[in-house]
Amino acid sequence: MHAACQDPDTQRYTTVPSPYERRHAEEFIPRVADQWAEGVHLTWAIREGDVLAGTVGPYRIDAGAGELGYWISP
Template sequence: MAEQVTLTTARLTLSAPDASDVDAIFEACQDPDIQYYTTVPSPYTRADAEGFVALVADWWEDGSEYVWALRAPEGFAGVIGLHKIADGASELGFWAAPGARGNGYMTEAAQAVLDFAFGPMRLERILWRAVVGNEGSARVAQKLGFQFEGIQRKGLPHHGVAGAHGRTDGWMAGLLNTDPRHPQLWGL
């Protein structure tokens, strides 16, 4: 059983999403980009947000995934998590609420999560993947020092728009605990 951990940065508090975040998660997940570039259900309902919050609590309890809500001075700013934690590795995933984009919150939050992953968690590798074309997510990964490892053909599940399912090509990058964390240029 893993105890929930709160992380803090200069501008943010990262803590597990709870019932008080349901409305903000529901609202943010109405954004077409979140529905297109992530695997959230589409259409996204309030019940989906409630189920997500409950699922996050289960993940923390069994130690399989650690997920945090980003809490900025102006309120809820997004979600970030370490997914599929096993064998010294994990996958970093995140999305920003539309009103919180463009101010560096996600990069700041991800730096704190990586410090936690490579520090107290003692992980050796973090994977980042995104739907090809998700340039906002790619910019964050590049700023964090992830090294581009290629394109996975049909490598990601893709919900896209309401009722559309299937697989899509995905960018993939990795960061090792021994890698320098300075910005990378991938030339995408």
């Protein structure tokens, strides 16, 4: 996660923190599990082999009108 979010354009055009530090990735992983359990956001990993290439999922679904969010690593 940390390596995939180092791209300047990913940081510029998405909501990932900038600069994206290792602690952000370490906080993100357990938060995804909590959000699944709460039914708030559903995040899937997009992989190319063993490498994380991005994420995709419906977000803010608890509000009754979610949105599709994604990012793809270059």
